[in-house]
Amino acid sequence: MEVQNEKRIKIENIDFLDELFGNLDENIKIIEEKFNVNIVSRNGDLVILGDENKINIAGDVLKKMIKMIEAGENLDRQKIIYTISLFNQGKEDKIDELMDDIVCITSKGKAIKPKTIGQKKYIEAIRNRDIVFGIGPAGTGKSYLAVAMAVKAFKNREVSRIILTRPAVEAGESLGFLPGDLQMKVDPYLRPLYDALYDILGGETYLKYKEKGMIEVAPLAYMRGRTLDDSFIILDEAQNTTQAQMKMFLTRIGFGSKAVINGDITQMDLPKGKQSGLRQTIKVLSNIKGIDFIYLTDKDVVRHGLVQKIIKAYAAFENKTNKKR
Numbered sequence: 444m445e446v447q448n449e450k451r452i453k454i455e456n457i458d459f460l461d462e463l464f465g466n467l468d469e470n471i472k473i474i475e476e477k478f479n480v481n482i483v484s485r486n487g488d489l490v491i492l493g494d495e496n497k498i499n500i501a502g503d504v505l506k507k508m509i510k511m512i513e514a515g516e517n518l519d520r521q522k523i524i525y526t527i528s529l530f531n532q533g534k535e536d537k538i539d540e541l542m543d544d545i546v547c548i549t550s551k552g553k554a555i556k557p558k559t560i561g562q563k564k565y566i567e568a569i570r571n572r573d574i575v576f577g578i579g580p581a582g583t584g585k586s587y588l589a590v591a592m593a594v595k596a597f598k599n600r601e602v603s604r605i606i607l608t609r610p611a612v613e614a615g616e617s618l619g620f621l622p623g624d625l626q627m628k629v630d631p632y633l634r635p636l637y638d639a640l641y642d643i644l645g646g647e648t649y650l651k652y653k654e655k656g657m658i659e660v661a662p663l664a665y666m667r668g669r670t671l672d673d674s675f676i677i678l679d680e681a682q683n684t685t686q687a688q689m690k691m692f693l694t695r696i697g698f699g700s701k702a703v704i705n706g707d708i709t710q711m712d713l714p715k716g717k718q719s720g721l722r723q724t725i726k727v728l729s730n731i732k733g734i735d736f737i738y739l740t741d742k743d744v745v746r747h748g749l750v751q752k753i754i755k756a757y758a759a760f761e762n763k764t765n766k767k768r
Contacts, residue, residue: 447481450498452489452505459512460484463505470508473523474501504530507538514542515554521745525559528742534560546588547595550645555591561743562588568735569703574696576681576724577705579739585705586679590639593675596701597657602675604656607636609679610663610688633660636679663688672697681706681721683713689720709757 454460464471464484471482478501480493489505491498504527508518516522529535537560544563546555557563562584568575569592577585593605611632630637637660640649652658663684678684678692681704696702706721713719728734 447492448495448498450491450502452491452502452509454487454489454509456513457487459509460487462512462518463508465518469520470518470523473520474504474527477501477524477527478504500530503535507535511538511542516542522558525742529560537563546591547598547643549643550648555588555643557588558584558745559743561737561739562745565737565739566592568737569701572733572735573700574693574702574734575704576721576734576736577703577739578708578721578725578736579743580707580709580741582744583739584743584745585739586635586677587639587642589677589679589703589705590636591643592703593677594640594643596675602699602701603673604675605652605658606671606674606676607633607640607658607660607679608663608666608677608692609633609636610681610683632662636660636677663692666692666695669695670697671695671700673699674701676700676702678702678704679706682708682711682719684720685713685717686720686723689724693724 454463474480475482478493478497480491480498480501482501482505483490483492491501491505493501507526507530508523511518511522511526526535526538529537541557541559541563544556544566546557546566548554557566561579565575565577565585566588569589577589579585590605590607593602593607596602597605609632640658640660644652649658653660663678674697676696681689683706684692692704693702704721704724708719708722708725711719725736729736
């Protein structure tokens with residue numbers, strides 16, 4: 444009979460055990476599955492059984508998870524799997540960097556932090572550059588983190604207003620058949636930006652700032668002819684801008700302003716024959732100093748774990764289709 448190696452981890456605060464193990468021990472099961480080990484609780488200690496190398500790295504991951512709980516982090520499947528992947532890449536030092544980087548605090552007291560290395564690079568670029576392009580698939584936190592950075596800049600009085608915009612391409616000519624004025628017609632297309640502002644600022648504060656003109660959420664067409672000084676400007680769904688719209692937007696940016704342009708070049712809704720302004724901009728501005736292009740991938744997806752698999756599957760399918768063509 445094979446003798447299993449054993450590693451013990453002392454738990455200083457047994458109150459952490461419930462959160463460490465998770466509902467129906469789901470957190471521990473992830474560790475057991477990834478490292479092919481067995482983990483049990485004995486007299487307040489964690490005991491890891493299995494191959495010597497595997498129990499050592501599994502123990503290091505568990506210690507890091509305990510540290511995360513002590514720091515007030517909520518453990519979930521995505522966070523645990525990403526933590527394991529960083530250990531496997533020898534990048535476990537990055538975990539503390541992610542935990543320590545607080546972007547801002549929401550109205551409910553929740554700390555907003557980058558959850559992946561890609562997200563941290565994105566945040567750092569926004570801190571250090573006046574124009575940043577965030578390019579990546581859905582679920583990578585582009586819009587939410589950009590809004591969080593805008594709120595922080597506004598509260599720190601680095602800018603005097605926040606402007607959020609996106610093209611209402613999906614509406615097309617059908618806007619005329621919808622009830623209400625133009626703002627009411629385009630509001631559904633701006634809903635993700637409203638939701639982020641509500642979550643971070645709280646509804647009452649958001650409405651107060653909006654009434655005073657300190658926050659503006661508007662369709663891209665409203666930007667034409669304006670000069671946007673002393674503002675934090677976010678252009679969302681930029682893959683749906685035409686080439687003319689993108690040039691128009693970029694030339695609106697005034698003194699003391701910062702702009703973040705987000706998009707997913709794999710999900711375009713432009714009419715047939717229209718070329719994406721975002722695609723063109725990548726070619727035209729990629730070598731301009733002072734402008735950063737941050738590319739997020741499926742590894743930066745912070746939604747349901749299946750979203751990563753869906754993105755990978757579509758990418759593989761599209762690559763296969765393109766090769767056949």
